[in-house]
Amino acid sequence: MDGFEIHDRRFARYVLDNAPLELLAEGFRWVEGPVWMGDADCLLFQDLPRNRTMRWTEERGVSTYRAPSDYANGQTRDRQGRLIACSHRGRCLYRTEWDGTVTRLVTHHDGKRLNAPNDVVVKSDGSIWFSDPLYGIQTDYEGGRQVSEQPPALYRLDPGSGEIRCMAGDFDGPNGLAFSPDERRLYVAETGDQTGEAPKQHIRVFDVALDGRRLSGGEVFHTVSPGYCDGMRVDEDGNLWSSAADGVHCISPEGGLLGKVLVPHRVSNLTFGGPARNRLFIAASHSLYAIFLNRRGAQWP
DSSP states (O other), X not given: OTTEEESSGGGGGTBOTTOOOEEEEEOOSOEEEEEEEGGGTEEEEEEGGGTEEEEEXXXXXXXXXXXXXXXXXEEEEOXXXXXXXXXXXXXXXXXXXXXSOEEEEEOEETTEEOOOOOXXXXXXXXXXXXXXXXXXXXXXXXXXXXXXXXXXXEEEEOTTTXXXXXEEOOOSSEEEEEEOTTSSEEEEEEOOOTTSSSOOOEEEEEEEOTTSSOEEEEEEEEOOSSSOOOOEEEBTTXXXXXXXXXXXXXXXXXXXXXXXXXXXXXXXXXXXXXXXXXXXXXXXXXXXXXXXXXXXXXXXX
């Protein structure tokens, strides 16, 4: 099939030969953080270096949703449908309330400022999980150089009590996050210390305790090649769809490469959307793409 690489026969059932990759928009500086807003029938995404959150709809194309965005990166929705975003410039998580006001959810851990929250997911119990690498404060391009006060880490925030807990601190650069459909696994992209010569770059998998407050494991699940995993999402069958230098890679729950959706530019992030959650929206360098699949995304991003 043109536009795909099939590494396992299962992948042939996931793609449609009459649904090619579509270019939705281009001309951005670096696209990040796509999230589907089903009740508004639109996609929100970041033009990160331009400090803007953008909106795309099928009928009207692209418009500006928020400017400035405080150099927001990853974003998701909570169980009430409110938008939660990671801010590089503000070194925080913020939530957009139903009346449009913005609430800062967390700025510190253990009395020290966060680095630059990068990606975020919400579990079914309402807890907010986010990665906090240094990338957003290492250059002026994506938020502005600032001094780090603590090592990179993965956190869990209880929005009710305000408790923030470090769930794993043995990362050089935690990045994209995704829960398995049953929430018994948490996948985390390790994109490494990119100031070094050979950064660690792979996807790790953790087992989530039944109470949702502890992690175990953390072994390497899969290593993407070429490039590395920045962002990822899980489909209804538990397959992991990961960004890569040559497109989007589909990885089985056992960690094997099933196939690839080839994209002309390096992919940063992706999300499932559309009325049936079967449309994969792809943030790739300066462009936004989409493709219909014969699979649906898991119910919650």
